[in-house]
Amino acid sequence: xxxxxxxxxxxxxxxxxxxxxxxxxxxxxxxxxxxxxxxxxxxxxxxxxxxxxxxxxxxxxxxxxxxxxxxxxxxxxxxxxxxxxxxxxxxxxxxxxxxxxxxxxxxxxxxxxxxxxxxxxxxxxxxxxxxxxxxxxxxxxxxxxxxxxxxxxxxxxxxxxxxxxxxxxxxxxxxxxxxxxxxxxxxxxxxxxxxxxxxxxxxxxxxxxxxxxxxxxxxxxxxxxxxxxxxxxxxxxxxxxxxxxxxxxxxxxxxxxxxxxxxxxxxxxxxxxxxxxxxxxxxxxxxxxxxxxxxxxxxxxxxxxxxxxxxxxxxxxxxxxxxxxxxxxxxxxxxxxxxxxxxxxxxxxxxxxxxxxxxxxxxxxxxxxxxxxxxxxxxxxxxxxxxxxxxxxxxxxxxxxxxxxxxxxxxxxxxxxxxxxxxxxxxxxxxxxxxxxxxxxxxxxxxxxxxxxxxxxxxxxxxxxxxxxxxxxxxxxxxxxxxxxxxxxx
Amino acid sequence: xxxxxxxxxxxxxxxxxxxxxxxxxxxxxxxxxxxxxxxxxxxxxxxxxxxxxxxxxxxxxxxxxxxxxxxxxxxxxxxxxxxxxxxxxxxxxxxxxxxxxxxxxxxxxxxxxxxxxxxxxxxxxxxxxxxxxxxxxxxxxxxxxxxxxxxxxxxxxxxxxxxxxxxxxxxxxxxxxxxxxxxxxxxxxxxxxxxxxxxxxxxxxxxxxxxxxxxxxxxxxxxxxxxxxx
Numbered sequence: 001x002x003x004x005x006x007x008x009x010x011x012x013x014x015x016x017x018x019x020x021x022x023x024x025x026x027x028x029x030x031x032x033x034x035x036x037x038x039x040x041x042x043x044x045x046x047x048x049x050x051x052x053x054x055x056x057x058x059x060x061x062x063x064x065x066x067x068x069x070x071x072x073x074x075x076x077x078x079x080x081x082x083x084x085x086x087x088x089x090x091x092x093x094x095x096x097x098x099x100x101x102x103x104x105x106x107x108x109x110x111x112x113x114x115x116x117x118x119x120x121x122x123x124x125x126x127x128x129x130x131x132x133x134x135x136x137x138x139x140x141x142x143x144x145x146x147x148x149x150x151x152x153x154x155x156x157x158x159x160x161x162x163x164x165x166x167x168x169x170x171x172x173x174x175x176x177x178x179x180x181x182x183x184x185x186x187x188x189x190x191x192x193x194x195x196x197x198x199x200x201x202x203x204x205x206x207x208x209x210x211x212x213x214x215x216x217x218x219x220x221x222x223x224x225x226x227x228x229x230x231x232x233x234x235x236x237x238x239x240x241x242x243x244x245x246x247x248x249x250x251x252x253x254x255x256x257x258x259x260x261x262x263x264x265x266x267x268x269x270x271x272x273x274x275x276x277x278x279x280x281x282x283x284x285x286x287x288x289x290x291x292x293x294x295x296x297x298x299x300x301x302x303x304x305x306x307x308x309x310x311x312x313x314x315x316x317x318x319x320x321x322x323x324x325x326x327x328x329x330x331x332x333x334x335x336x337x338x339x340x341x342x343x344x345x346x347x348x349x350x351x352x353x354x355x356x357x358x359x360x361x362x363x364x365x366x367x368x369x370x371x372x373x374x375x376x377x378x379x380x381x382x383x384x385x386x387x388x389x390x391x392x393x394x395x396x397x398x399x400x401x402x403x404x405x406x407x408x409x410x411x412x413x414x415x416x417x418x419x420x421x422x423x424x425x426x427x428x429x430x431x432x433x434x435x436x437x438x439x440x441x442x443x444x445x446x447x448x449x450x451x452x453x454x455x456x457x458x459x460x461x462x463x464x465x466x467x468x469x470x471x472x473x474x475x476x477x478x479x480x481x482x483x484x485x486x487x488x489x490x
Numbered sequence: 491x492x493x494x495x496x497x498x499x500x501x502x503x504x505x506x507x508x509x510x511x512x513x514x515x516x517x518x519x520x521x522x523x524x525x526x527x528x529x530x531x532x533x534x535x536x537x538x539x540x541x542x543x544x545x546x547x548x549x550x551x552x553x554x555x556x557x558x559x560x561x562x563x564x565x566x567x568x569x570x571x572x573x574x575x576x577x578x579x580x581x582x583x584x585x586x587x588x589x590x591x592x593x594x595x596x597x598x599x600x601x602x603x604x605x606x607x608x609x610x611x612x613x614x615x616x617x618x619x620x621x622x623x624x625x626x627x628x629x630x631x632x633x634x635x636x637x638x639x640x641x642x643x644x645x646x647x648x649x650x651x652x653x654x655x656x657x658x659x660x661x662x663x664x665x666x667x668x669x670x671x672x673x674x675x676x677x678x679x680x681x682x683x684x685x686x687x688x689x690x691x692x693x694x695x696x697x698x699x700x701x702x703x704x705x706x707x708x709x710x711x712x713x714x715x716x717x718x719x720x
Binding site for chain 1: 618
């Protein structure tokens, strides 16, 4: 039975409509995985050398014992973010003559196919074989292996259990995050130490190997709890979406912009009510930290803006870029509805510009805390802001008219490359290159502020031409409407 | 003629999906489009609504080609499928949005919706759900009500009776009949009973072609049944 399920999974992957996209995704993820695996192998074999260097004041065994739980704490957090629950794929089987037990076995088996379940092998096993096996003896080494695999399995199913619970009860997510937060805080303020705890646990196990059997017992317990929960909740609606009262909202501040404002409000709701667009917009907030990497004191002192332009433009424009790269496709599920209604293409485009301007303004205002580093940076940000709302918005919307790939907006956000195409990559090139091209001559002539002014001025000119661009893009969209609508219908 | 179709063709690969030489629809007619799956009904409707580019020919709405300008959108309302609904909105938000496109205030919209209480059966408004969370039947109701709200001169509905419960089917028929006279209605349906009941003209299509076009009378249902059972 399991093999049939797996063969159906394989078919569903190979026969999916946007096969090209998902293969590309898998290849990209595959490369990431390979890279991380190589890193893991490197760390695994290098541990005998690294550990004494990083923690010179303690024995190598203490260090190794100390990092195990640390690793799994991070593993837990990463899984909380990234691990998917394999559920929806089972819906077509629920009503057939297949026992629940088999379906649950399938779900459990499928859950093990995760990158998180490979790394421990490469990270920890070399050290266990090389060091522990030769120093502490074979039995202890075996117990280490058993313990580590058990914690891995526990994490795997515990996360799934939490995630499944969290679907029906949002409280669980909050509690989970709070617990992790408290531990992180305690660790940070040195009240407790995960490292010390980890060392305590594993050195105890090295002394009395039979203690290691606790780990598989815990893993088995979690596995059983998870399976039982699944068994008693194997209903599509309980595994699927959560029910909460939805309310109508009205963004009064957008009403003053007329039809364009109305359309912007519509899109704002789209962003706030779906995970993936929300994620891609809020990633912009995360990228606000970019400045700390690029705004270095010597650069600021020397007015070396050429080294900082990229960061400033990226920070102030990231939301526009990451949301805008899938422009129009966000609305693919109801694009027909937009076309047949009394919506002027120009209003539609104006609405997008309005939305972008709002996003950009918010990130720029937030980014102005870099002004504490140096007020010069505010000037840099102003130029970047003008460039973004003037030029980047136009670029994004123009390229959007070449995007015919449907996006299923309800799907999850992380590692979702659906709808990605060449356009998105092309977008990056002029976005980054143009400000440099404008700035470089001034940089060579040692007129950094004139360079910034020119970038800002360029943005300002484009902004003044917005009426023209609205018409231009509306025309393009009008020409391509059949092709876009057809692509979105697939 | 409020709607004219001339030499309309849609070809996918080597398959002609729609091929209508001439079709004239007068203002106030209620026209039913009947045909088996794959007869090209939805493709035809999409071309009427300028959602697909015809391979040949044109659709004239009040004498103007729908591809050339948007004037037809001012007096045409339609609901073909859920793709027409903005499914992450609550029904109220959706109605208000559609209303705003026709310069209706929030008060206008809610006043209008009160007459649909019976049609909605208390399940649509103030339900605390987004449109995507509704059943297909209820989504249909939202789409149809939103279309009627625009007080259109031309109304185009694709299979409006599908997925509706019997009570609502009867209510919908009543609604459509009440509107006749001041509105040109174009509906497709697989339900011969309903379509002969509501429409005063039936167009029978097969493989993209019109093979029959006649006024309904007491024999229509029998004729259609004999055609489809053949």
